[in-house]
């Protein structure tokens with residue numbers, strides 16, 4: 001099963017397997033991404049790799065996805081150039097967004113490597129950048145352009161480009177997705193959709209007197225995809241679209257098309273076209289006409305994207321003369337988190353684009369909510385410190401908060417408190433609690449300012465942020481890891497180290513690097529952690545470090561009724577099997593729920609990824625899979641599998657059963 005499918009939902013995996021039953025074939029596909037600093041020579045490199053001229057290369061505006069095709073003889077490795085394989089991904093916009101400065105070439109290279117590897121989906125172990133052989137995954141070839149500028153070094157020759165091509169193919173062949181097996185009908189439909197894209201459509205301009213133009217098809221209706229799928233022997237496509245949807249999701253994941261189930265009216269066949277559209281909105285290279293519009297200043301200052309400006313910006317893409325896609329494109333931009341409609345009643349129909357607001361100093365923004373009342377109370381800062389944070393990550397978080405929480409109004413102004421990388425929200429109905437959420441380098445931080453001096457715990461806000469961060473990691477397949485830290489209310493966000501989560505729970509006090517004095521750990525965590533959570537965590541920590549723990553107490557309890565190897569621990573729950581089924585305990589030993597089963601498992605394992613429990617039943621030599629509520633999913637038997645004894649799940653999600661014969 002291709003890695004991409006393995007990472008999709010259980011329904012998609014089942015749809016894939018069903019389709020694969022009617023025949024599969026191998027697919028070879030190489031995707032190359034060229035990243036690097038502005039003007040490094042990326043476009044020239046791509047052109048030369050594709051055996052094209054470089055005379056007319058101009059600077060690329062924003063991110064550029066070029067789907068170029070050439071055929072490579074798998075046996076000989078020779079490249080045959082027809083038209084267009086490769087992606088040139090870079091941007092001034094991106095560079096402006098990251099606002100990075102590098103002290104050394106090492107830091108510079110690390111930055112680009114992190115950028116590439118945080119999007120690697122080939123490895124289940126999300127924090128890893130290397131495979132078992134310590135090879136970078138995906139492989140990276142570092143090309144030094146401009147070497148002719150170094151005295152005594154000669155120009156890059158044609159021979160070296162040939163070596164680069166050989167290197168690309170060699171690296172691609174080592175990847176786990178080389179020779180992927182796909183259902184034949186999926187490959188046929190993929191080709192059909194590609195053919196559809198190259199079909200031309202006649203575009204009629206809305207402006208009077210303009211002649212109609214021919215354009216390749218960039219978008220098709222979902223119903224058109226249904227008809228194509230029907231032709232490609234997808235079963236019952238008109239009634240049952242689950243296989244088609246799984247196929248479209250797969251194609252979206254590998255970057256061939258853009259398809260969101262939530263906005264399913266159209267399918268974008270040419271992602272480059274969408275990049276062109278998005279470039280109209282998120283760019284640092286607007287044309288003068290749009291710049292002169294007063295609506296532009298409004299966007300710059302407030303983030304509000306007025307309708308006039310939307311119309312104007314859409315016109316930058318010639319194939320958008322038919323504004324029939326306007327609504328769909330706006331919905332897509334909402335789906336991508338580029339634009340958002342605030343939750344505030346009076347602003348619900350307005351469109352905001354937070355990433356294009358002019359940056360302002362953080363302290364200046366904070367002054368806008370600095371309540372001087374003596375009763376005002378600030379919580380500590382709750383921080384998620386990331387190993388590496390891609391520039392768009394925080395934007396997704398901010399947009400999600402804007403959708404779900406009312407933004408505060410600026411003092412004496414109707415302007416909403418949304419800024420570049422900062423949002424200030426009204427947390428409760430009465431307005432006595434204000435939430436500040438912001439990005440600072442590799443750190444996402446939040447603080448609650450209360451207008452009443454009460455000890456309130458914002459554990460639910462903390463959970464919301466963590467869930468959201470994990471959801472974004474999953475949805476955009478971003479491999480980043482973070483650590484939770486607390487920092488004192490008035491300290492600096494960046495220079496102050498604060499205290500880590502585990503340390504805060506076990507240590508009574510810590511040395512604050514900002515104030516150079518001892519602070520109470522409890523004072524710093526209590527705004528975000530409930531006492532029960534702290535207790536639970538303490539027991540978990542002890543369980544990790546000491547054999548005589550509360551976990552043992554639970555095991556002791558179960559040992560009286562069932563064999564020893566039937567405990568599975570999932571997060572802060574203990575799953576204990578007995579004669580009648582499974583009892584779920586919390587870490588204090590209290591029963592949370594019971595599942596009655598029709599069989600008595602002799603061993604079981606909890607697969608956290610799929611939330612399934614795998615059980616083996618010795619008498620019948622069966623492997624039974626149930627969901628976390630005890631409902632049957634499937635039963636597996638095999639004549640070769642007798643006297644089943646133990647089971648476990650490996651890192652890939654494979655269930656391994658120890659039995660007599662196999």
Ligand SMILES: Nc1nc2c(ncn2[C@@H]2O[C@H](COP(=O)(O)OP(=O)(O)OP(=O)(O)O)[C@@H](O)[C@H]2O)c(=O)[nH]1
Pocket residue numbers: 036037038039040041042043044045057058059060061090091092145146147148149
């Ligand atoms: N001397 C020298 N000049 C180069 C080399 N590669 C590219 N250039 C020149 O550098 C300039 C930028 O090249 P591009 O290929 O447009 O660079 P890019 O990284 O795509 O630039 P942006 O899209 O603006 O980020 C052009 O004027 C090229 O002619 C090289 O190896 N040696």
Ligand SMILES: [Mg+2]
Pocket residue numbers: 042043044058059060088
């Ligand atoms: Mg370029």
